[in-house]
Amino acid sequence: MSGAAQIFQTQTNATQLCSSSLGRHLFKWYSLIEDECCLLLSCRGALPPTWRQEDFRIRKLIAASEYPLLSKDELRLRILDDVLQATLDIITAMADGLSTVPELNRATGDRRAEIIAHLESTMIYIINYVQSLRNSQLVMPLIQTFEVGFPWKSKHSTCCPELPFPPFRFAYPPAGMIFICLEAIRLYVTVHLPYIRALTRSRLSSTHLSRQPE
Amino acid sequence: MNIYDGLYTSPETSPFPLFRTPRPIHDDLIPFFLSYHRQNINYGRYFWYSDPHQFIKESLLDLTKQSESLQYAVAAFSALIYSIQVDQRMKRFTFLFYSKAIQELRQAINSSSINSEASMCTTVATILELASIEVCYITWGQKGLMISALSLMSLNAFDM
Numbered sequence: 001m002s003g004a005a006q007i008f009q010t011q012t013n014a015t016q017l018c019s020s021s022l023g024r025h026l027f028k029w030y031s032l033i034e035d036e037c038c039l040l041l042s043c044r045g046a047l048p049p050t051w052r053q054e055d056f057r058i059r060k061l062i063a064a065s066e067y068p069l070l071s072k073d074e075l076r077l078r079i080l081d082d083v084l085q086a087t088l089d090i091i092t093a094m095a096d097g098l099s100t101v102p103e104l105n106r107a108t109g110d111r112r113a114e115i116i117a118h119l120e121s122t123m124i125y126i127i128n129y130v131q132s133l134r135n136s137q138l139v140m141p142l143i144q145t146f147e148v149g150f151p152w153k154s155k156h157s158t159c160c161p162e163l164p165f166p167p168f169r170f171a172y173p174p175a176g177m178i179f180i181c182l183e184a185i186r187l188y189v190t191v192h193l194p195y196i197r198a199l200t201r202s203r204l205s206s207t208h209l210s211r212q213p214e
Numbered sequence: 215m216n217i218y219d220g221l222y223t224s225p226e227t228s229p230f231p232l233f234r235t236p237r238p239i240h241d242d243l244i245p246f247f248l249s250y251h252r253q254n255i256n257y258g259r260y261f262w263y264s265d266p267h268q269f270i271k272e273s274l275l276d277l278t279k280q281s282e283s284l285q286y287a288v289a290a291f292s293a294l295i296y297s298i299q300v301d302q303r304m305k306r307f308t309f310l311f312y313s314k315a316i317q318e319l320r321q322a323i324n325s326s327s328i329n330s331e332a333s334m335c336t337t338v339a340t341i342l343e344l345a346s347i348e349v350c351y352i353t354w355g356q357k358g359l360m361i362s363a364l365s366l367m368s369l370n371a372f373d374m
Contacts, residue, residue, distance in 0.1 A: 004341040011334045022335055025269040029342045077266040084263050177263050
């Protein structure tokens with residue numbers, strides 16, 4: 001993957017690559033594999049985040065001119081693709097946060113405090129990003145749900161507990177993937193944030209104790 | 215779809231055995247695997263969430279016409295899926311095509327021929343296709359594709 005990143009950086013630039021349909025597809029493919037590698041290996045991506053920002057910017061530009069020309073079905077598919085790409089853009093921040101965790105275990109003193117602060121701000125940024133995307137005018141109608149209106153029955157209804165929430169359907173079922181991605185990212189960060197906050201508190205209290213006059 | 219459709223398996227069954235250029239049998243299978251890719255493999259196999267422009271079904275296969283290394287890489291991926299869906303014995307073609315793709319890719323990179331946008335795209339597509347094979351293989355809990363491919367290469371167990 002670093003080879004692909006190197007070719008991108010030496011042979012083209014983000015604007016040129018994302019200006020063609022083929023280039024955007026290759027970049028999407030690259031991003032998906034890079035995301036998987038970064039999350040599994042807890043490392044940063046090989047391309048600077050500006051490449052994703054440029055991809056997002058160009059997609060947005062093209063959307064403005066192309067969306068009105070698409071049929072209803074094509075439009076929904078296209079929005080789904082663009083929104084999912086925007087959702088997964090946050091993975092660079094997640095990978096950045098994850099890659100600092102091993103250093104956190106080794107660091108002490110001010111450096112440790114810096115890493116904790118960086119992690120906390122990264123996590124808050126991710127939660128805010130996911131929240132704002134979910135509440136955006138483009139995503140809200142896409143992930144609209146309606147209640148099924150009857151108890152969910154399956155072949156496991158007799159042996160397994162009931163669903164912990166009322167069953168619902170998506171008005172546009174393929175958009176369920178956006179919902180799952182956004183929820184998965186939000187839950188992942190929400191679960192880990194208290195640990196980082198606890199580290200901040202313990203550091204603050206130890207600093208406070210050490211500075212108290214004898 | 216049968217892997218042996220349109221192929222002869224022995225010189226006796228070939229209509230023109232004397233005039234045929236000798237080629238490794240696995241190269242003859244490339245059209246089969248590319249066709250299998252077109253008909254049976256969709257974006258989900260690449261862990262894509264959507265593909266409104268039919269990149270996986272169409273554009274990628276169109277790109278293979280411009281690059282041998284990409285052709286081998288796509289055939290390798292297709293062979294892997296074929297081995298999962300139809301016949302497990304065909305997995306060896308994944309390794310064969312994977313190794314060939316790496317060889318061709320190395321040649322393309324060493325010859326500094328990545329000077330046009332088209333060749334840059336096919337080179338990157340080959341790398342991504344090979345990476346997708348690894349991701350697929352690891353995801354399905356069968357680690358060691360790289361090791362198998364590399365050991366095959368070092369043994370030179372097949373004609374290149």
